[in-house]
Amino acid sequence: MRYLLTTGHKFPKFYKADGSIVEIDLNYVESKVISSIDDLGQLRHVQISGTPPCVDSTWMVDSVEEAVLRLEAHGVYPFVSKTAARENAKRLGLQTFKYIAVP
Numbered sequence: 001m002r003y004l005l006t007t008g009h010k011f012p013k014f015y016k017a018d019g020s021i022v023e024i025d026l027n028y029v030e031s032k033v034i035s036s037i038d039d040l041g042q043l044r045h046v047q048i049s050g051t052p053p054c055v056d057s058t059w060m061v062d063s064v065e066e067a068v069l070r071l072e073a074h075g076v077y078p079f080v081s082k083t084a085a086r087e088n089a090k091r092l093g094l095q096t097f098k099y100i101a102v103p
Helices: 064-073 082-092
Strands: 002-006 031-037 043-049 098-102
Touching: 002 082
Parallel strands: none
Antiparallel strands: 002 098, 031 043
8 A cells, every 4th residue: 555645634635745735626426335355255345435535545546546646736735654654744844734645
């Protein structure tokens, strides 16, 4: 799992690696269906609903891949781990920040 550093706004702004903040319009959704195959080989669909930007560690955007591409176009990249994100936040002196998990 990779992690983005964000502000605490309802629709977050994103921190770049240098600590500057970028506001990018992403297509947030209030529900999405996550499909997975369980240990018995059964296909399961789980509908997740709630208030963006995240519900139960699920990033509530219509397409994670598209959102990451839009962020990268503005110089925002996910960190390789939560620890890496936290250490960079400390190095930059960020007082308040949140994480968004990116699969």
